[in-house]
Amino acid sequence: MGDKGNPSPRLGEKLAVPKRILLGPGPSQVDPQVLEAMACPLVGHLDPFFLQLMDEIQESLRYVFQTRNPLTLPVSGTGTAAMETAVVNMVEPGDRILVCVNGYFGSRIAQMAVRHGGDVRTLERRWGEVFTPEEIQEAVQAFSPKVVAIVQAETSTGALQPIEDIPPIVHAAGGILIVDAVTSLGGVPVRVDEWDLDVCYSGTQKCLGCPPGLGPITFGPRAEQVLRQRKVPVSSFYFDVSLLPKYWGEERLYHHTAPITANYALREGLRIVVEEGLENRWRRHRRNAERLWDGLEALGLQCHVEKPNRLPTLTTVVVPPGVDELQVRRRLLEEYAIEIAGGLGELKGKVWRIGLMGYSSSEENVDLLLEALKKLLK
Ligand SMILES: *Cc1c(COP(=O)(O)O)cnc(C)c1O
16 A cells, blocks of 8 residues: 555564573663563543552662652663763763763763763773772862762672772762762662662663663662752753753653653562562572582682672683684574673673573572583583
8 A cells, every 4th residue: 555665574473583592791681570561551641540559669660779759760771871861961071970971871971071071081991990988088178079970880800899988088079979880770679778879770681680671770868969959950851850850740740751662660679579589689699690600610610700709690700721712602692592792892702791680580590501511511
């Protein structure tokens, strides 16, 4: 009908997706109960049922973030959208921001801050290392930033940054701290109130066991103060957190159409987190990571990050000399339906990245992967 020369695309059969075991840096596997929730019919984004669901999501997000912050909500978009929300709301043109860069995602925050007009300075470390409070203190004293940003779980390197000692340093100098918890929230301890974090954000497809699509974020009292004291409006309409609470709060004012299905998924994913219990979930992630690390060692493989700084949710493994890393990944996928990832940036070609996040973090998956690696590396 009516197509003047455009051949109609031939999609053939109905969509059929291959089964995969997702052990890469995200997306992780999704709990079948979450998939079921996503198949529910749509309601309107102002339907009383949906408004109630939004309240439930906010309440459960406060639990996973361990915070009482009123301004806690899922940004419509992936983890990067939450990152951009943090940066664009906290940084005005000309504001000083210190970004700690020891991997790909720290560098992404710095690039974003530049685009939003920030006066950006970076503190750098080799990929796989973490920052000491002393060097952060020194950099804060030298630069007096309004904002400091740091990644808790560097998915590109497999390093876990200790956070607790950093907020007092930043606050003593009158600054606020943004923490990227994309690969830590729901997998390793994140305690927003106890640690006194000002802005903390995440994504749904890593340790929360949901598909990609939402970026949970929370703003503490100091961050709210920064919002109130802004001199120029946030340059992004979509990510302006002075507008978002009008929809997520009492007023229920239309801002953009919430991705209904993604919110169903998050609600169900959070229900599962609550059911398991956060502490149990952290313990499960650590237990399965240790099982993986022991198994890798038994195969003669070496982890890129030293044990005390190793991230339970993502492990970087050094590719042994003489092994074609891409070939191993290809065979894992083709012969075992297991996805792992290669290195990024500085670590490209040098490591494999193995994620054990959310629903993917199970003894069974660890054993399947170790067994497959054993055969492939023989
Ligand atoms: C995955 C990730 C992001 C970006 O999230 P997307 O969902 O890919 O947009 C940001 N920070 C870290 C540490 C991540 O692992």
